[in-house]
Amino acid sequence: MATSMQIGVRVFAILKERLGREELRVELPEGASVGALLVKLEESFPALGPYLERCMVSVNQNYEAKGAVIREGDEVALLPPVSGG
């Protein structure tokens, strides 16, 4: 039977302001993909709706595509389009 994992997703800038917190908690099946995480986030946090499509996901401080796998204990973040400089 597939076990589940708790993932903390750090959020920044506009996402942090709109959601009023720095980390979102979600439960996913062990070994879920970044794409599955995005679906779960959209279901769980409707306030992300307008922004999610333009966000990137990082896992252990590397940008990852939707097919990448997330493991329990990974450092995960949801990153809006960057605007440094």
Place this chain on the structure above:
Amino acid sequence: MYRVTKDPIWVEEIEAWVKEPSAGAVVTFDGIVRNNAEGRAVRFLEYEAYPEMAEKCLGEIGEEVKRKWHLNKVAMVHRIGRLAIGESSIVISVSAPHRADAFAACQYAMDRVKESVPIWKKECFEEGAHWVNID
């Protein structure tokens, strides 16, 4: 030197750090908070970072430009928090034996920062504020 900091950036210190006896050129980009954006008066900017990843990305860009051009040293420092008009938000300083490499590497590094380093800018106007690129 790859750093995200809440403190003011001192350009002279960074240039002193990149200077070496074998380097005949130092090129520095000093990014300054401007008093206007899209025709509106800006009061101040607020920058936020994912600091650990931002420093890692700055380091990756620094190593990339060292592979592409013949350089001595690369320093990239981005400031976060509330910045006033006229303050430096980012300084990139590159030393190289010859100027062409230093100019090219400095420009390329700055372009890469804009594309990929997880730092976000909020423009704060007389009335209202918005996060650049998304709000």
